[in-house]
Amino acid sequence: MSNWVLLFPVLLIIGSSALAESVEDMALLPAGGYTPLYSANKNVENLEKQATYVEEFWLDKVPVTNRQFMSFVTVHPEWKKSQVRVIFADSHYLQQLNEDSLIEDKSELDSPVVSVSWFAASAYCEAREKRLPTTDEWEYALADDGRNNEKIQQQVLDWYAVPNEKLPNVGSKPANGFGLSDLTGVVWEWTSDFNSFMASSDPRDSGQKNLFCGGGSLNASNPRDYAAFMRYSYRGSLQGAFTGKNLGFRCAKDAK
Amino acid sequence: MRKITKFIWIMAFLACAIPAVAHTHEEQAIPVPKSESLFNLTDSWTTSNGKPFHLNELSGNPSVIAMIYTSCKDICPLIVEDMKKIERRLPAARAGKVNFAVFSFDSERDTTKKLKEYAKSHGIDSLSWVVANSKPEVVRRLAVVLGMKYKKTKTGDFEHGIAIYILDEAGVVQYVQTNLGKNEEEAILALKHMEH
Numbered sequence: 001m002s003n004w005v006l007l008f009p010v011l012l013i014i015g016s017s018a019l020a021e022s023v024e025d026m027a028l029l030p031a032g033g034y035t036p037l038y039s040a041n042k043n044v045e046n047l048e049k050q051a052t053y054v055e056e057f058w059l060d061k062v063p064v065t066n067r068q069f070m071s072f073v074t075v076h077p078e079w080k081k082s083q084v085r086v087i088f089a090d091s092h093y094l095q096q097l098n099e100d101s102l103i104e105d106k107s108e109l110d111s112p113v114v115s116v117s118w119f120a121a122s123a124y125c126e127a128r129e130k131r132l133p134t135t136d137e138w139e140y141a142l143a144d145d146g147r148n149n150e151k152i153q154q155q156v157l158d159w160y161a162v163p164n165e166k167l168p169n170v171g172s173k174p175a176n177g178f179g180l181s182d183l184t185g186v187v188w189e190w191t192s193d194f195n196s197f198m199a200s201s202d203p204r205d206s207g208q209k210n211l212f213c214g215g216g217s218l219n220a221s222n223p224r225d226y227a228a229f230m231r232y233s234y235r236g237s238l239q240g241a242f243t244g245k246n247l248g249f250r251c252a253k254d255a256k
Numbered sequence: 257m258r259k260i261t262k263f264i265w266i267m268a269f270l271a272c273a274i275p276a277v278a279h280t281h282e283e284q285a286i287p288v289p290k291s292e293s294l295f296n297l298t299d300s301w302t303t304s305n306g307k308p309f310h311l312n313e314l315s316g317n318p319s320v321i322a323m324i325y326t327s328c329k330d331i332c333p334l335i336v337e338d339m340k341k342i343e344r345r346l347p348a349a350r351a352g353k354v355n356f357a358v359f360s361f362d363s364e365r366d367t368t369k370k371l372k373e374y375a376k377s378h379g380i381d382s383l384s385w386v387v388a389n390s391k392p393e394v395v396r397r398l399a400v401v402l403g404m405k406y407k408k409t410k411t412g413d414f415e416h417g418i419a420i421y422i423l424d425e426a427g428v429v430q431y432v433q434t435n436l437g438k439n440e441e442e443a444i445l446a447l448k449h450m451e452h
Binding site: 053122193196239240 | 291292293294296393396397399400401403404405406407408409410
C-alpha cells in the first residue's frame with residue numbers, strides 16, 4: 001500500500017510528460033520512399049509501388065535520453081539492470097547507470113540513452129503508446145527527401161571515421177528538413193525490424209544476391225554509399241538482447 | 257515439560273507456516289520462468305480454435321516449434337512435414353507428451369479460420385498441436401527471441417529463415433534444426449535427452 005502512495009505522484013509526473021512528448025517532441029513525416037541500397041528502383045512511377053514506401057508517420061525529433069529512460073524504469077522496474085531477464089538484455093545493459101539504474105554522471109542526463117537492448121527499447125516505446133520505427137521509416141527519415149544527400153553521406157562517414165567521444169546532449173546539432181536531429185553523428189539507432197534484412201555472414205546464402213562484396217556490390221543502388229553498407233551490415237549482425245555503447249533509439253507512431 | 261516443548265513447537269510452526277503459505281501462493285500466481293526461457297514472453301496469441309494462447313502453456317513438456325505462414329507454398333509445408341516426421345518418430349510412451357506449435361508470420365492474412373483450414377489440411381489439427389497467430393509486434397518479438405529473420409514484402413508474402421526449434425520443458429531452446437528434409441536425427445536425439 002505504501003508503495004502505491006509513493007508511486008502515485010511519480011505516475012502523474014511521468015504520465016503528463018509522456019503526453020507532452022508525443023505532441024511536441026515528434027515530427028510528422030509525409031508518406032514517401034527512398035532509394036534503398038539493395039535495389040535500384042529509381043524509376044518507379046507510382047510512389048506506393050516503391051519497395052520502401054512508408055505511410056505518413058510520427059518520429060521523435062531526437063533520440064530517447066538517459067533521463068527519459070530512467071523515469072521509464074522507475075515505473076517498469078522489470079527493465080532495471082538489476083531485474084532484467086538475460087533473454088532480453090546482455091550483461092552490458094545500461095552500463096552507464098549504477099546498480100539502481102540511476103546515472104552517475106549528471107552531465108549525461110540529456111545524452112542519448114545507450115546500451116539498451118531491442119527488447120528494452122521496444123518496451124519503452126510501447127509504454128508511451130509508440131513503437132520503434134521500421135528500418136524503411138528510419139532510412140527514409142535519414143534520406144530527408146533527397147535534400148543534401150551527398151552531404152549526409154559525408155557526415156555519416158566522418159562520424160564513422162572518428163572514435164566516439166563523450167555523447168553530446170540530444171538535439172545539439174541542426175535538424176534536417178523533416179525537423180529531426182541526431183540521426184547521424186551521435187548514436188546508432190534500433191529499428192523495429194532490424195532482423196529483417198536477410199544477410200547472413202555470407203550474403204550469397206541469403207536472398208540478397210546483389211550485395212556481397214567485390215564486383216557484386218556494383219549492383220547496389222549507390223556503391224559509393226559506404227555508410228549505408230555499414231548500417232545494413234551492422235543491423236544484420238545484431239541480436240535482440242545485444243547492447244552497445246553507441247546504440248540507442250527513438251520512437252515512432254502511426255499517423256492514423 | 258514435554259507438553260510445553262510441544263506447545264512451543266506448534267506455535268513456532270504456526271508462526272512460520274502462515275507467511276510461508278502466503279509466500280507460496282504468491283509464487284504460484286506468477287511463476288517466474290528461467291531467465292533464458294521463451295516463457296518470459298507473456299504476449300497473447302490466438303489458436304486455430306479461436307482460443308487465447310500464451311507461450312508458457314507449453315511448459316511441463318518439451319516442445320517442437322517453428323514460424324511459418326499459410327500462403328507460403330514451397331518452404332513452409334516442408335517445415336511442417338519435418339515437424340510431423342519428428343512426431344511420428346517419438347516412442348509410443350512419449351506420444352502426446354511433446355508439444356508441437358507453429359506461429360504465423362502473417363498477422364494480416366492468417367485469420368483463425370485460415371489457420372484452422374491449414375491445420376486440418378496438413379493433419380496437425382490434434383491436441384498435441386498449436387497453430388497460432390497474433391499482432392505483428394508480438395510475432396516480431398518471438399522472432400527476435402528466436403533469432404529468426406524475416407521481412408514482409410510488398411506483395412504481402414514473407415522472406416524468412418528456416419528453422420525448427422526444440423525447447424525443453426522450461427522453454428529454453430536446446431536445439432535448432434535449420435536444414436530441411438534430412439536431418440531430424442539430431443532433433444530426435446535432443447528430445448530423447450529431455451526424457452526423465
